[in-house]
Amino acid sequence: MDQSIIDQIEKIVGKEGYSVDPAICYTYGFDASIFHNTPDMVVQPRTTEQVSEIMKVAYANKIPVTPRGAGTGLCGSAVPIKGGIVMAMQRMNKVKKVSVADLWVDVEAGCVYNDLNDELAKYGFFFPPSPGSAEACQIGGMVANNASGMRAVKYGATRDFVMGLTFVKADGEIVRCGTRTIKDSSGYQLARLLCGSEGTLGVITEVTLKLTTKPKKSASCLVAFNTVEDAGRCISAIIAKPLIPASCELMDSISITAVNKARGNPLPDAGALCIVEVDGETDEVIDRDLAIVDEVARGIGAVAVMPTKDKKLIAQWTDARKSVMTSLSALKPGCACVSLADDMGVSVSQVPEAVKAFQEIAAKYNVTIATYGHASDGNLHTKMVIDPLDKDEWERGVKAVDEIFDVCIELGGTVTGEHGVGISKAPNFMKERQSELSSIRAIKKAMDPENILNPGKLEQWEGSILRNLRYPCPDFM
Numbered sequence: 001m002d003q004s005i006i007d008q009i010e011k012i013v014g015k016e017g018y019s020v021d022p023a024i025c026y027t028y029g030f031d032a033s034i035f036h037n038t039p040d041m042v043v044q045p046r047t048t049e050q051v052s053e054i055m056k057v058a059y060a061n062k063i064p065v066t067p068r069g070a071g072t073g074l075c076g077s078a079v080p081i082k083g084g085i086v087m088a089m090q091r092m093n094k095v096k097k098v099s100v101a102d103l104w105v106d107v108e109a110g111c112v113y114n115d116l117n118d119e120l121a122k123y124g125f126f127f128p129p130s131p132g133s134a135e136a137c138q139i140g141g142m143v144a145n146n147a148s149g150m151r152a153v154k155y156g157a158t159r160d161f162v163m164g165l166t167f168v169k170a171d172g173e174i175v176r177c178g179t180r181t182i183k184d185s186s187g188y189q190l191a192r193l194l195c196g197s198e199g200t201l202g203v204i205t206e207v208t209l210k211l212t213t214k215p216k217k218s219a220s221c222l223v224a225f226n227t228v229e230d231a232g233r234c235i236s237a238i239i240a241k242p243l244i245p246a247s248c249e250l251m252d253s254i255s256i257t258a259v260n261k262a263r264g265n266p267l268p269d270a271g272a273l274c275i276v277e278v279d280g281e282t283d284e285v286i287d288r289d290l291a292i293v294d295e296v297a298r299g300i301g302a303v304a305v306m307p308t309k310d311k312k313l314i315a316q317w318t319d320a321r322k323s324v325m326t327s328l329s330a331l332k333p334g335c336a337c338v339s340l341a342d343d344m345g346v347s348v349s350q351v352p353e354a355v356k357a358f359q360e361i362a363a364k365y366n367v368t369i370a371t372y373g374h375a376s377d378g379n380l381h382t383k384m385v386i387d388p389l390d391k392d393e394w395e396r397g398v399k400a401v402d403e404i405f406d407v408c409i410e411l412g413g414t415v416t417g418e419h420g421v422g423i424s425k426a427p428n429f430m431k432e433r434q435s436e437l438s439s440i441r442a443i444k445k446a447m448d449p450e451n452i453l454n455p456g457k458l459e460q461w462e463g464s465i466l467r468n469l470r471y472p473c474p475d476f477m
């Protein structure tokens with residue numbers, strides 16, 4: 001990077017606020033996806049004003065800027081594919097103000113999800129989306145991805161809690177959008193537009209989130225089935241009862257085997273498992289809801305129904321479910337779990353049909369695909385376990401992925417329920433959003449005329465997704 005640019009950035013953030021050290025830049029070229037590209041500089045601002053000044057330098061010199069939270073994204077959205085500056089937000093991590101009487105919290109974008117909830121717990125409130133990466137991911141990253149997780153079926157995704165936010169545009173202008181009022185019908189909702197924008201429209205620096213009270217009681221029920229289709233049927237039958245569970249996680253037999261092998265058998269062996277969590281204010285509500293789960297599950301043909309209020313056992317099941325992704329990498333020697341078609345969304349009642357189609361596609365291309373996820377909101381994760389140095393396996397995998405996405409799009413679903421588009425879903429995102437593409441491109445052009453914010457992603461991706469892989473697979477280097 002040009003020395004005069006380095007000098008300008010140093011004036012804004014000081015010596016300790018940036019790095020051009022190749023080793024540090026190399027590490028900021030990863031997120032939790034299969035992709036990598038090294039940036040030229042990493043900047044860690046402390047204030048919105050610093051972000052604005054950095055953007056002015058980048059804009060004047062047409063330098064790409066990729067905003068970055070904790071780098072836990074699974075589809076390459078924080079990988080700086082065109083190099084330039086990575087704007088890492090971890091120093092802007094304060095919970096600025098909690099106003100329980102008004103039901104909002106003001107928080108800086110770099111605050112970690114669990115840290116925010118630790119603070120809100122002091123007042124009996126919480127921010128519910130609960131992504132699997134809760135210990136690390138940041139509020140700004142969650143907004144930029146519209147992240148969610150296990151509790152979305154009952155409480156919603158990040159977008160449903162964003163009342164307003166502050167962001168810095170590509171040219172350095174600071175914009176405060178939205179309100180701190182519970183209701184707001186004042187025209188275009190820019191804060192909503194930033195939700196899911198994946199760092200392509202602005203750098204989010206502060207967010208106002210709506211608060212929700214934390215239920216006093218909860219319990220879980222682990223239900224085992226012979227087939228994953230039965231498990232899918234059970235979930236929609238529970239909802240239709242009607243009972244909206246706090247969460248309902250699905251695991252197929254490949255996921256169960258992987259977790260039991262890697263983690264010392266925390267789960268019963270089965271064709272499929274559902275872990276259903278119910279919550280409420282009293283024990284009576286919890287007992288009533290557990291009885292409904294029991295009745296529905298047995299009616300569908302469950303082979304075991306295990307309700308519990310034992311916090312230790314519940315934590316064991318939750319940990320087991322959260323460890324699916326890492327456990328899958330230990331399933332076969334020399335193989336890794338890769339996020340390709342990993343986050344589709346379909347209507348809840350279509351989960352059995354979708355899962356059956358995924359299994360057929362896996363057999364057709366002879367690839368190992370595990371299916372698990374937040375099935376009570378129709379969000380399925382299909383992780384592929386492949387040898388990442390094997391060109392043929394990658395190519396079969398990508399063919400399988402395209403067919404899996406076709407199934408979801410034909411069912412009226414989406415290629416991504418919570419992880420975002422990034423690189424790995426870009427071609428199929430364009431297929432899904434075909435009729436919106438010209439509007440999406442016009443919005444990008446209006447907000448970022450020089451195309452410096454996270455360029456090359458989403459609707460700008462060109463060609464195959466098999467490039468810039470983090471694995472030393474010579475054919476795709």
Ligand SMILES: Cc1cc2nc3c(=O)[nH]c(=O)nc-3n(C[C@H](O)[C@H](O)[C@H](O)COP(=O)(O)OP(=O)(O)OC[C@H]3O[C@@H](n4cnc5c(N)ncnc54)[C@H](O)[C@@H]3O)c2cc1C
Nearest residue numbers: 069070071072073077132133138140141147148198199204
């Ligand atoms: C083990 C594991 C489990 C996961 N489970 C879930 C889950 O259950 N649900 C879920 O939704 N996701 C999950 N994820 C994916 C990921 O953690 C989330 O999408 C999370 O919201 C990303 O946050 P981050 O701070 O790591 O963002 P990053 O990965 O750093 O960035 C993600 C995107 O947001 C942009 N961005 C980040 N900060 C800002 C900012 N301040 N302003 C503008 N743009 C910004 C980046 O440019 C990038 O496009 C999981 C990931 C892992 C590794």
